[in-house]
Amino acid sequence: MEEMAGAASGSSIHNTDSSSSSGSFIFANYPLIAALVAFAIAQTTKLFTFWYKQRRWDFKQLVGSGGMPSSHSATVAALAMAIGFQEGFGGSLFATALIFACVVMYDATGVRLQAGRQAEVLNQIVYELPAEHPLAESRPLRELLGHTPPQVIAGGLLGIVTAIVGHLITMTSTQS
Template sequence: MEIFSNSPLWLAFFAILFAQFVKVPIYFMVTRQWDWSLITSTGGMPSSHSAAVTALTTAVAYEHGTESTFFAIAAIFAVIVMFDATGVRFQAGQQAAIINQLRADLHFFLEESRTWAQKKEEEKIVELKTLLGHKPSEVFIGALTGIFLSVTFYWIK
């Protein structure tokens, strides 16, 4: 099957896996705590979205050249994905953090006025996910990761 010889596709997938895995040791270096849940989480350093789209775009450049329509499609796709990662998704995460704070404040008020302490954990409200998007530095490092992986692959190949 030709799909198994599609280097741009496999490099993009590998970049996602690599970026997700490397989040764990990076987080450990910063906090001195292991958090294996980062492998399946969104957000964080480096951006696996950026790593994937830049690995794909770089591989397409190697396979078809920068003057090809394929490269143009991949490059525009990469720009949109990285813009979204730093824009819409990051802002959604910021809004989720504010909503969580409002909910925590409301919860504190209710706890003081009622007997919330007697409720089971399952009955309490689950917080919204705040780590949806990326800081520009996370997108930049993710982009460099993807480019590095593709360049290394084609240099070795």
Template sequence: MGTLASLKMDLSYILTPFIAWLVAGCLKFLVNSLRARRLAFNLIGYGGLPSNHSAIVCSMVTLIALKEGIQHPAFGVAVTLAFIVMLDASSLRKQVGKQAAAINKLSQPFDDGQSRLRERMGHTRIEILAGAITGAGVASLIVALQMGIV
């Protein structure tokens, strides 16, 4: 049995992915608003730069690498999960978006006021890379803050 001090949990493993998601979401809103030249609340959601999903998983990959080392089994699990998520973001979800566009085009003549399917689902490689960099940056900053470097 350990003491209460040894049971102390490192909250960075819970907070880092949330903070990465928040930072990526704010950056995406800013980028979309600049591109649209207005507050782009209607563009919040799937797709866009940076990828929230990539930011979340890459923040955990980076956090584990920096705190536990790349030899730790959790690092391998995190890399595997990140790989699956980023592949999904670039391929499967992009195909879903293409299907939504085709369905919307087919239903256009019969439009009876129903909402259209969201077509922007996937990410480009640049959006995924931007998400990965965002997540890695957030995790690096959190580790630096914990170590007193920043």
């Protein structure tokens, strides 16, 4: 009953102390930093995995989608874990972030992967068209859109590890 009265009077029931303790400065936002660091590590790793496979540097890997590991998975996994560490794993905010992460990872291996495979087939069909066909000069479709399950798993694990390391750094810096 007191909670309803407090809500009616305009006071907040939800404790937002965790965000105010680190300040409102955007660079002090642990979940945001964890997600961005995981994304950067994943994209940089793609550059090296491409070099390892092809023995040539392709700096487009730093901004492209697809490849090992999945930067989308790394980003959302780090975000969900960091929110869990900061807000608690039993709260609705963590639940929302976890469902969001699962949807993104499922989409990466499902819809986006299949769209990439369709693009491969369509590009081959267009390539085999006679030169006089109106679609023969069509620009090729992007084929590397989705991820294989190992790429998504690797990205998810990278995100989790990034959030854990960030949490440990945050904990040791606040104890000092």
